[in-house]
Amino acid sequence: MYALVDCNNFYASCERVFHPPLNEKPIVVLSNNDGCVIARSNEAKQLGISMGAPAFKFEKICQEMQVNVFSSNYALYADMSNRVVTILRKYTPDLEVYSIDESFLRLDGFVGINFITYCQKIKQDILKSTLLPTCVGVAPTKALAKVANRIAKKYPHLDGVYVIDSEQKRIKALKWLAIEDVWGIGRKLSKKLQQMGVIKAYDFTQLSDDFIQKHFSVVELRLKKELQGISVLKLEEVVNKKSIATTRSFDKNYTDKSYLQERISTFAVTCAEKLRKQQSNCRVVTVFINTNRFQQAQKQYYNARSITIPYDTNSSFDIVKYAQKAFHSIFEEGYEYKKAGVILSGIQSQNQQLSLFEHANPKHASLMKVMDALNTKYHEKKIKIASQALDKTWKMRQQRLSPNYTTKWNDILVIK
DNA sequence: TCTGGGGTCCTAGGACCC
DNA sequence: TCTGGGGTCCTAGGACCC
Numbered sequence: 001m002y003a004l005v006d007c008n009n010f011y012a013s014c015e016r017v018f019h020p021p022l023n024e025k026p027i028v029v030l031s032n033n034d035g036c037v038i039a040r041s042n043e044a045k046q047l048g049i050s051m052g053a054p055a056f057k058f059e060k061i062c063q064e065m066q067v068n069v070f071s072s073n074y075a076l077y078a079d080m081s082n083r084v085v086t087i088l089r090k091y092t093p094d095l096e097v098y099s100i101d102e103s104f105l106r107l108d109g110f111v112g113i114n115f116i117t118y119c120q121k122i123k124q125d126i127l128k129s130t131l132l133p134t135c136v137g138v139a140p141t142k143a144l145a146k147v148a149n150r151i152a153k154k155y156p157h158l159d160g161v162y163v164i165d166s167e168q169k170r171i172k173a174l175k176w177l178a179i180e181d182v183w184g185i186g187r188k189l190s191k192k193l194q195q196m197g198v199i200k201a202y203d204f205t206q207l208s209d210d211f212i213q214k215h216f217s218v219v220e221l222r223l224k225k226e227l228q229g230i231s232v233l234k235l236e237e238v239v240n241k242k243s244i245a246t247t248r249s250f251d252k253n254y255t256d257k258s259y260l261q262e263r264i265s266t267f268a269v270t271c272a273e274k275l276r277k278q279q280s281n282c283r284v285v286t287v288f289i290n291t292n293r294f295q296q297a298q299k300q301y302y303n304a305r306s307i308t309i310p311y312d313t314n315s316s317f318d319i320v321k322y323a324q325k326a327f328h329s330i331f332e333e334g335y336e337y338k339k340a341g342v343i344l345s346g347i348q349s350q351n352q353q354l355s356l357f358e359h360a361n362p363k364h365a366s367l368m369k370v371m372d373a374l375n376t377k378y379h380e381k382k383i384k385i386a387s388q389a390l391d392k393t394w395k396m397r398q399q400r401l402s403p404n405y406t407t408k409w410n411d412i413l414v415i416k
Numbered sequence: 417t418c419t420g421g422g423g424t425c426c427t428a429g430g431a432c433c434c
Numbered sequence: 435t436c437t438g439g440g441g442t443c444c445t446a447g448g449a450c451c452c
Contacts, residue, residue, distance in 0.1 A: 030420090031419090031420035031421070035418075035420055038421090055419080056417080056419075057419085072420085099451080100452075102452075183451080184450065185450085187449095188449065189449075189450085219449085219450085241422095241423075242424075244423095245422055248420085249421090293419090341421090397418090
């Protein structure tokens with residue numbers, strides 16, 4: 001059996017942990033630049049504030065209804081997430097951290113166990129230690145555990161735990177669940193399926209394998225098996241990323257090449273740090289820049305360039321160098337740039353054999369070690385490389401940032 | 417005025433090989 | 435002038451997730 005433990009309204013709940021008077025008050029958390037709504041408490045959901053919506057569209061309603069609005073504080077959320085995972089590991093060694101607020105647990109070999117009691121215990125433990133509310137869904141497959149979790153969230157009388165452990169419950173759940181709410185069926189696919197008369201998750205399981213293969217792909221076929229109770233998606237405990245990105249929208253438009261150049265360097269350095277943290281090297285650096293797609297009247301420009309580095313590296317110097325090279329090859333004067341990013345791919349474990357002919361400068365490795373150690377020790381980017389801005393002249397709109405209660409430092413650069 | 421960021425996987429099609 | 439068959443690898447783009 002798989003259990004899916006999911007924190008309720010995670011970011012909003014994290015903020016609430018440190019503002020107890022906000023219990024039962026509406027809370028909203030905004031994305032970077034205070035741009036979009038990315039988390040809502042139940043009270044905020046009831047006010048009709050929609051997920052992913054641009055924040056300015058709800059400014060009025062937030063004022064009128066006294067909604068508590070927060071800028072996102074990822075350092076805080078990551079720390080809270082780690083605390084939850086630490087607790088979960090006490091309950092099973094077989095755990096997949098699926099996202100910042102969700103983990104799959106495998107409950108194999110727990111013979112004769114009462115899943116409801118066990119999961120209630122997990123839930124209470126998390127609540128007591130972190131003050132974060134969770135819901136748990138248990139079922140024979142991951143996709144069904146997702147369904148069970150949804151049911152646990154939806155019906156308060158279940159007290160946050162639901163188990164699908166019989167054919168009867170499985171069918172009842174699937175006849176209840178709308179196709180668009182199935183894990184792995186997004187907007188496009190649900191529209192296509194609805195046109196075929198597939199309205200509930202159950203209808204989907206009634207399609208033939210051949211039909212699904214023909215009109216969709218192996219992904220959807222796997223999903224059908226999972227919903228039928230045949231487990232095909234295994235627990236993925238490995239954590240290493242296959243791509244690493246740092247991308248940002250800017251506070252306003254920029255035409256200045258030197259400004260973008262500095263941003264690219266800093267994004268590249270951040271990517272390299274993430275890369276070293278998971279003890280990997282990369283082979284490919286991609287840079288993209290684009291104008292503001294929402295400003296239709298403006299001349300639009302988007303371009304991206306990938307460069308393959310002749311050797312595997314995680315040196316900030318190398319990655320910055322190639323990122324700059326890619327940037328120069330796509331930058332065009334005369335556009336108003338609003339967003340840019342650096343993406344690393346071709347990622348391999350650090351212990352791969354060095355190429356016979358070309359390889360990273362071995363001196364970089366020890367230098368990076370020192371830089372990482374210092375930047376960790378002082379909890380901020382004390383050591384930079386020369387193409388980064390020495391003073392933090394750039395800014396992100398974050399007008400409603402809560403303090404970093406758990407980490408006691410500000411890694412988010414705020415200049416106001 | 418103001419519209420996020422970071423991932424995964426799959427497929428189709430092109431380039432290239434024998 | 436006529437022009438097969440089978441395979442691999444890579445990439446871009448599209449779908450999905452939180």
